[in-house]
Amino acid sequence: MAASVLPSVLLIVPAIYLYLILAERKLRHIPTVGGPSLPILSFLGFVRYLVRGHDLIQEGYVRYKGGVFKYKATRGWTVIVTSTPLIEELRRAADDELSFAESTNEVLQIPYTLGANIHHNPYHIPIVRSQLTRNLSTLFPDLRDEIAAAFNDEIPLKGDDWVKIRARDAITQIVCRTSNRVFVGLPLCRDPDYCELNKRFTIDVVTKAYALSLLPDVLKPIVGKLLKTVERSVDRGVEHVEPLITKRLNKMNELGDEWADKPTDMLQWLIEDAQGEERTVRALVLRILTVNFAAIHTSSMGFINVLHYLAAHPQYVQPMREEVDAVLEQEGWSKTALGKMRRVDSFIREVQRLTGLGATSMQRLALKDFTFSDGTFIPAGTFVAVPVRAIHYDEEIYPHATLFDPWRFSSMRDEDGEGTKHSAVSTSTEYILFGHGRHACPGRFFAVNELKAMLAHILLTYDVRLEGKEGVLPPARFVGGSLVPDMEAQVLFRRRQA
Template structure:
């Protein structure tokens, strides 16, 4: 409820501003947008104060001083493209290059992106429109034909890599060279490594996941135990992915695990700041708000012996030992030039971890909130899970039979998602789409996802959460890639690790349902609202769920 009231308050500000058609002055725009940023930041702190490491007062001081709006204004003005042919949604005080139009619109998008995108779709249908984000103007596409076209476009024309430089923020934060030839190494290694070792990898991930669940949750008493949902799920997910990336025993080194958790938090902070300041000012603000560089240096020291072991094996046998450090050995072997330096290799590995662990953490927490507020669904899921596990145990084949678990996760992902926008691309030259839509060089485009996932011609009652909507049709698995289901992307950049990621999700969700009773925290009477930050959709940051072990659990 708090989140909804906050968004409503922000929208009321913009409704009042829309009456002032003559806004042209920089001072008024700075005053309005700075106040909005302070409201946004205060809201983020109230939901998750632990993120900000005690630096919040300094950051708020910078926001209120108006420094950030001025920095962004001059940065954006230099990078502006002529996008006047696309209608503006979110704030219309003048032409695209008007500062007040850009910055006030970007402030609104930061807190109410779903509302802005819905407004654009209802007004313009399948025609492109543009929205202001803190990073830049973005051309939004909603036509399925456009989606398929850009998903399969050549990197030389519509660059995924260039668009993601600013969107993710990981590369700037960890000082990874996005433009290097090896930047696509993660996708390549995931595809090849998982394809060759799927059964072995799933068994190891499952072992780490179940061990982490028991370590973190435990609870042999009959009492209910309350936990912060998102941070607990994230801790377990990150721990599990460390088994895949660095192997045993480093994955269970408490010092390493603690560092990885800190670095995740540091990168999250840096990503937020990256959206508020131009690239040339980012290092200064990022250093003020996090200890990222020191933490990466510490992680480099801990990873050193494992990398040295991989290097020794390659020097001796020319082929990495399949029994240990599988992914790390391949990464070491494939890294060349500056990327092979230990510090750079560590940063790249950490970047990989962050890239693949955020989505499952958010996705599972979304589903957990749905289950906790609707505990009647738990028994339906147990009736599926328990007989399968009793008969077949926990393995790839048994988990594949859990169609209701799969459906529940997919429906939760459909309703919530992790982003309102996807398929980010940057035009590397002037070009036109097949229907004549002109995209000037340098412009960023993206696809609005809600029109696809809440299309009434595809889904009955599309705004209603129906957990078993897909359980009777195996073709509707969460990993399926179709023009109507874009959760893992589409075309050449579809998520290469989606099968392992989904296996992890299903095992963790099914195990929690089988082993524990789960309910929402006493302070909630409905599902905790999502936290919106730009196009990002994050499960409620502060909500707790309670659990207790089932005495008849198998």
């Protein structure tokens, strides 16, 4: 039997290798960084990407600036475009050519993690873009109240003594509570098990997605059904949210639009816009967990970095405190007040410029062959992205780019006379943290207001510092193209002394 199988194997292996070589030929006109581009040997470049992905992309940016290059990533080849004209073409490309949605689908393996409906009917995204953003002023008192309560619970001060807090634990819990005050309201946003569920859900989805991404497509439906972590999280979510959904559906059926004390929150908007099978309890629970998935991790990681920079650079506390004190005296706590805190805004934007969440942004998947105006040919099935970290560290764009300058963007706003051009929510081909164009992060307005309110609260309430040498940040690390702050680092808090 073995002898009869061997000739077939000897024929199949070279055939597969030949197929891979022919597939690679479609991209041979694009320079490769990280290692060889030949099949099997390209695995060396993939290993380098996993270990030091940001260095690999930075190397390509320096070498091929103004053009394109490619590297081997988890899901195959990714082509990086570096020039402003090409970035603009990527931004304007039709969704049936270079697709943001299908790229996200591949990264998160959505049909097998969050479900096909989330991919094909993402009705929550227009809600985030419209209702959530439009209601930020109305929602701000609740946001502010939850921030104050959550900080008080997570940072138990003892007189005027310093209290040591692991930033990861405190900030993730505060962000979860604050976000869910706007998503589902009181008292559920303060339920410890519900918050733990939402934090765990992100891990479950990402872990399952990565495992599935390593498999051939034919095995994904089978393995996807065997890996039940996400489904069990949804079951747990149903236990928490079903009574709330049922109560609201009953109210709507009884009173319609004349419901006087109807909540203004994400869950209510989801219920009102849901159609057909999306109007079931389980579907609505999955949808609210998905919104949390998008909100909690990114905002938590972003603010952990902000807190680390604040604690490492105490010389910048007083200028921001003076700004916050002055604005609040004039405006009180409100969204309008946050809009006038330019130094607070600039501090956050500069930290995000230096840290971000990864080495690339604006990722698209080519659904059909695509040719850029400079002649660069992108075959169908190829990922295309922008090197956000390399651009944010480009000396031609940001003088002294490696230095932390907290007033970099507030100074730009003063010089340009622009109210919002260089604010933390604005995007451009030179600042791509949130993407750029019609697919820029729809929740960035909520996220930035949340982070600004949190930073303003810390400035008003606490003194903070690190245990180590002043100016020395806890070391962040890259995993592939993703930047992860030091998750074990501790920050010292005490009651504000001046």
